[in-house]
Amino acid sequence: MKKGIFTGLLTLFLITASTLASTAVEAAGAVTKLPDYQWNQLNVVGALESIEGGPVEVPSLNTVYLHTKEEHATQTKVWLVDTLKSYDTQTGKLKWSVNFADPGTAMFRESKDYLVAPDGTVYITFTDNLSPDATQIYAVGPDGKRKWKVNLSQTEGYLYRLDNGSLVFASQGNFDDNGNYAGSLILINKNGTKIKNVSYKGTVLAQGNRVLIQTNYGGGKGSRIQALDSSLNSVFTYQLPVESYTEVSYNNVLSDGTVLVRANIPKTGNRLFGFNPKGKLLWGRDIAGNGVVSSLGEVYGVYANGKLSLYNVKGLVKSVPLQDETEFFVSLSRFQDGNIELGFPGSATYVLNPKTLAVDYTFKLKDDFNFIYVGNEVGYIMTNNGFARIKF
Numbered sequence: 001m002k003k004g005i006f007t008g009l010l011t012l013f014l015i016t017a018s019t020l021a022s023t024a025v026e027a028a029g030a031v032t033k034l035p036d037y038q039w040n041q042l043n044v045v046g047a048l049e050s051i052e053g054g055p056v057e058v059p060s061l062n063t064v065y066l067h068t069k070e071e072h073a074t075q076t077k078v079w080l081v082d083t084l085k086s087y088d089t090q091t092g093k094l095k096w097s098v099n100f101a102d103p104g105t106a107m108f109r110e111s112k113d114y115l116v117a118p119d120g121t122v123y124i125t126f127t128d129n130l131s132p133d134a135t136q137i138y139a140v141g142p143d144g145k146r147k148w149k150v151n152l153s154q155t156e157g158y159l160y161r162l163d164n165g166s167l168v169f170a171s172q173g174n175f176d177d178n179g180n181y182a183g184s185l186i187l188i189n190k191n192g193t194k195i196k197n198v199s200y201k202g203t204v205l206a207q208g209n210r211v212l213i214q215t216n217y218g219g220g221k222g223s224r225i226q227a228l229d230s231s232l233n234s235v236f237t238y239q240l241p242v243e244s245y246t247e248v249s250y251n252n253v254l255s256d257g258t259v260l261v262r263a264n265i266p267k268t269g270n271r272l273f274g275f276n277p278k279g280k281l282l283w284g285r286d287i288a289g290n291g292v293v294s295s296l297g298e299v300y301g302v303y304a305n306g307k308l309s310l311y312n313v314k315g316l317v318k319s320v321p322l323q324d325e326t327e328f329f330v331s332l333s334r335f336q337d338g339n340i341e342l343g344f345p346g347s348a349t350y351v352l353n354p355k356t357l358a359v360d361y362t363f364k365l366k367d368d369f370n371f372i373y374v375g376n377e378v379g380y381i382m383t384n385n386g387f388a389r390i391k392f
Contacts (some may be wrong), residue, residue: 001164006246006289009296016032017095023100029351029359029360029361029362030362031360031361031362031363031364031365031392032363032364032365033365033370034379034381034390035390035391035392037387037388037389037390038092038388038391039091039092039380039388039389040092040386040387040388040389040391041087041092041094041386041387041388042364042383042385042386042388043385043386044066044068044385044386044387045068045069045070045385045386046070046071046385047385048071048080049068049069049070049071049080049385050068050069050080050384051066051067051068051382051384051385051386051387052067052068052069052082052361053065053066053067053113054066054093054114055372055374055380055382055387056114056116056117056374057089057189057336057374057375057376057378058116058118058120058142059089059336059376060118060232061120061142062089062090063087063088063089063095063120063142064086064087064089064166064380065084065085065086065087065114065116065122066084066085066087066387067082067083067084067085067111067113067114067128068082068083068084068085069081069082069083070083070099072099072101074101079101081099081100081101082099082100082111082124082126083097083098083099084097084098084099084100084114084122084124084140084144085097086142086144089129089378089389092177094387095144096143096144097144097175098140098144098146098388099362100124100126100138105128106124106128106131109126109127109128109131110126111124111125111126111127112124112125112126112158112159115159115161116159117161117165118180119142120141120142121139121140121141121142121147121190122139122140123137123138123139123140123159123167124137124138124140125137125138125158125159125169126138127157127305128156132153133151133152133153134149134152134153134154134155135151135152135153135154135155135157135169135171136149136150136152137149137150137152137159137167137169137188139192148191148192149192149194150188150192150194152169152171152186154169154171154183154184154186155171156171156172156173156174157169157170157171157172157183158170158172160206160207160211162208162209162211162230163209163230163255164209164230165189165190166187166188166189166190166230167187167188167189167190168185168186168187168188168206168211169185169186169188170183170184170185170200170204170206170211170233171184171185171186172181174231177218178216178217179203179216180201180202180203180215180216181200181201181202181204181238182199182201183199183200183201183204184197184198184199184200185197185198185199185200185204185211185228185232187232188229192260196231196232198228198232200213201213201215201319202215202216202224202226202248203216203247204248205248205249205251206258207251207252207253207295208254208255208295209229209230209253209257210227210228210229210230210235210247210257210259211227211228211229211230211232212225212226212227212228212251212253212254212259213225213226213227213228213248214226214246214247214248214251220242220243221242222239222240222241222242222243222244222263223240223244223246223263224237224238224239224240225237225240225246225248225251225261226238227259227275227279229257235278235279236275236278236279236280238261238273238275238281240261240263240265241265241266242266243266243281244263244264244265244266245263245264246262246263246264248260250262250263250293252293252294252295252300253295254295254297254298254299254300254313255295255297256277256297256298257276257277257284258274258275258277258313259274259275259278259279260272260273260274260275260293260295260300261273261275262287262293264289268289269286269289270286270287270289271284271285271286272284272285272286272287273285273292274313277314283361287302287304288302288304288305290304290305291303291304291305291340292304292330292331292332293332294332294333294334295334295355296310296332296333296334296340297338297354297355298312299312299317299332299392301332301340303332303373305329305341306322306323307319307320307321308320308322308332308342308352308357309320310354310357312377316318318357319357320357322342322350322359324344325344325347325348326344326345326346326347328345329345330342330343330344331343331345334354335351335373335374335375335376336374336375336376337376338354338373339352339353339354339360339375340352340353340354340357341373347364348361348362348363348364349362349363349373350363350374351363359391361373370382370383371390377391377392378390378391378392379392
């Protein structure tokens with residue numbers, strides 16, 4: 001569930017009014033101090049409990065979600081249970097809280113990051129290798145009521161949500177010497193019905209309305225990339241040249257279904273291949289080896305060598321120079337309001353207009369802040385036991 005800007009150390013602290021000084025917004029939009037919070041909830045969890053994920057806002061519902069672990073007592077045990085909490089974004093008031101301490105549930109089952117749909121539905125995945133139903137997926141509506149629960153026999157894997165609202169659970173079975181899982185893709189509709197199961201060999205990424213499978217081969221043979229649509233039907237396959245190198249996580253999908261495949265090609269270097277929604281190869285473009293590529297909706301962004309560039313399938317749209325003190329582990333993504341995040345860990349994070357690439361905000365905060373900007377001129381400070389909302 002975590003998505004946004006994290007600035008400063010992971011060591012969290014107790015918020016007080018005095019630590020939240022007035023905003024310093026310079027001509028370039030630089031924020032060096034945060035404003036007073038709109039509201040705070042500093043005692044969300046107790047000393048032995050924890051905040052596991054979030055905050056995730058759903059602006060249309062005036063809701064922000066947190067994933068916590070909280071004590072739950074039964075007749076036989078007291079244990080920490082994964083909990084979903086919903087707060088009103090305008091007042092900070094708790095709307096509801098729901099836990100997942102079902103009868104017979106193992107104390108130590110593992111939870112994955114929660115997925116939040118635009119309509120406020122939250123999907124929670126657990127794995128419990130000691131149970132015949134090794135994976136359990138819950139859907140909780142924006143009213144806090146469970147919509148459904150799906151049990152799967154697969155023990156390991158990840159849940160993805162596609163743009164059409166369907167879910168795909170990519171199980172991970174045996175792992176071979178070439179880096180391939182022998183797994184299955186289980187398609188689940190938004191009503192919690194399992195409608196398809198497809199076997200695969202390789203590694204999986206689901207993004208937008210495509211599921212990408214990379215299959216690696218030994219002996220120097222290049223990897224194969226296969227793209228499936230939201231019904232798990234094959235759209236195209238692409239065989240990379242011998243001795244080439246890629247990872248499925250290097251790939252991206254635009255909002256219209258265009259697939260971007262990035263690979264290092266022998267004697268050629270880094271190339272980015274574009275395939276239209278039907279799988280036709282459109283082009284191959286050179287790209288810097290240190291470049292960061294990310295889908296930004298209808299376009300994609302490339303940050304390399306102190307420059308941020310936006311491209312559509314036809315070519316360059318706009319570029320601007322933007323250099324920072326550090327360029328290691330640069331992050332590039334899109335907020336839910338459409339603005340672009342360009343982050344330089346330990347130095348600064350920039351919020352840019354997606355059309356002009358003008359910088360709206362530059363967050364340069366001291367190391368004692370753990371701040372998350374979520375878009376729509378809203379951010380949160382997180383502590384060990386709670387959080388506070390900031391409105392710019």
